[in-house]
Amino acid sequence: NKTKRSPFSDYSAYVSTLKRLAVEPHRVAGWDTRVEAALNGQASVELRRVAPVETRRKFGAFFTGTDLGLRLIGCGTDFSATSVFYDPSCGMGDLLITAARKLPLCKTLPDTLRQWGHQLTGTDLHREFIEGARTRLVLLARQRHETDEALRSSDADFFPNIRVADGLKQEALFTRATHLLLNPPFGQVAAPAGCKWAGGRITEAAAFVVAALERAKPGTEMLAILPEVLRSGSFSEQWRKRVGQLAEVQLVQPYGLFDDSADIDVFLLRLARRAETQNSRPHAWTTTIGPRTTTVADSFDVHVGRVVPHRDSESGPLRRYIHPRNIPVWKEVTRFSEKRRHEGLAYQPPFVVLRRTSRPGHPYRAAATVILGTKPVAVENHLIVCEPRDKSADTCRALMEQLHTQRVNEFLDQRIRCRHLTVGAVAAIPVEI
Numbered sequence: 001n002k003t004k005r006s007p008f009s010d011y012s013a014y015v016s017t018l019k020r021l022a023v024e025p026h027r028v029a030g031w032d033t034r035v036e037a038a039l040n041g042q043a044s045v046e047l048r049r050v051a052p053v054e055t056r057r058k059f060g061a062f063f064t065g066t067d068l069g070l071r072l073i074g075c076g077t078d079f080s081a082t083s084v085f086y087d088p089s090c091g092m093g094d095l096l097i098t099a100a101r102k103l104p105l106c107k108t109l110p111d112t113l114r115q116w117g118h119q120l121t122g123t124d125l126h127r128e129f130i131e132g133a134r135t136r137l138v139l140l141a142r143q144r145h146e147t148d149e150a151l152r153s154s155d156a157d158f159f160p161n162i163r164v165a166d167g168l169k170q171e172a173l174f175t176r177a178t179h180l181l182l183n184p185p186f187g188q189v190a191a192p193a194g195c196k197w198a199g200g201r202i203t204e205a206a207a208f209v210v211a212a213l214e215r216a217k218p219g220t221e222m223l224a225i226l227p228e229v230l231r232s233g234s235f236s237e238q239w240r241k242r243v244g245q246l247a248e249v250q251l252v253q254p255y256g257l258f259d260d261s262a263d264i265d266v267f268l269l270r271l272a273r274r275a276e277t278q279n280s281r282p283h284a285w286t287t288t289i290g291p292r293t294t295t296v297a298d299s300f301d302v303h304v305g306r307v308v309p310h311r312d313s314e315s316g317p318l319r320r321y322i323h324p325r326n327i328p329v330w331k332e333v334t335r336f337s338e339k340r341r342h343e344g345l346a347y348q349p350p351f352v353v354l355r356r357t358s359r360p361g362h363p364y365r366a367a368a369t370v371i372l373g374t375k376p377v378a379v380e381n382h383l384i385v386c387e388p389r390d391k392s393a394d395t396c397r398a399l400m401e402q403l404h405t406q407r408v409n410e411f412l413d414q415r416i417r418c419r420h421l422t423v424g425a426v427a428a429i430p431v432e433i
Helices: 009-023 031-039 042-050 053-059 066-074 094-100 109-119 127-145 171-176 204-215 228-232 234-246 393-403 406-415 423-427
Strands: 085-087 120-124 162-164 179-182 188-190 201-203 221-227 247-257 265-273 300-304 318-322 339-341 351-355 368-371 377-379 383-388
Touching (some): 009 031, 031 042, 085 094, 094 120, 094 179, 109 127, 120 127, 120 171, 179 204, 201 204, 383 393
Parallel strands (some): 085 120, 179 221, 318 377
Antiparallel strands (some): 188 201, 318 339, 351 368
């Protein structure tokens, strides 16, 4: 039988350079500089060089990086000499390395590595990454000890609990862990069989977090880097409820782009696994506003447009038809360049529409248009419709004016960093109308 080729076999050459660096004398010129690079971003750069993005997406191989790792570990609590960290999808060990920076040193380098071997545990499906993670931890220990002390054991001997395995099947590692570190795959997968909080295809990170919490013992702290859609997406509400049943949500912190190679926004999450007998306490996942603050929902009914192009049949009454490409932003529209037949719901002007496509960094995230006229308008589903309850064009104009502000941008950047606005996020925008 032919041995199946690893999808990251070309990465082995880089791991070999790390192993040579780990045994090279500390006094060799440039050693510190090369170690610093190996511990701070080089592993990710090398992976991008040898593995196409399609492969990295398929296997969720996007390493955390120093800045993001420091932010996440900085959110943790109660680290001590008895803490045990487990990363079930550790990759090249970025999160374990960041945790190790907080661990004390022993008198000798071998003693430190043996102690870290008890406290740092991790798994990954790819041998190249596991070997790299062990070696990078050796480099960190040598760097901190500033010694040329010879090592008699292999990297694997020092880190027996960092190994090739399916992380979610390691019950013993979950039982030992006081802290779980997660940067799970972000790809789409089918919901697990019997899943009560989701169906169809879901973000793999969502299933990973729930599975990890179900295996963790009460009191275990979880620190996780997760896609923004889980924090603020409408379809993730049941996932958030399930997480709240399993754990106390202690910190939800928007972060921004994962890195310059993975075009996705993430947030940081700190949880504490609760005991079965503990009552859950609610925690706000998104930006909250004062109880006396008025919002869009107080004056408008908010919906997604009903026309789904290329799917809905063109039958029924001939309607005026709008979509993001045929109406200007920050204008009032009374004349319409397109019509189509639509037998579903059409909206009676006046109303306001917002483009659903919206991401942090846009000049104005709630890009709006006021729609006027006397006849119903069919609206594509890439627009969000805000219908004024008082049926007033002036109320629509007032809303568009307030949406065209930095204050609304800042609110949305905190509330939702997904690529699309949701009805819930638009309804929650604070306004004074």
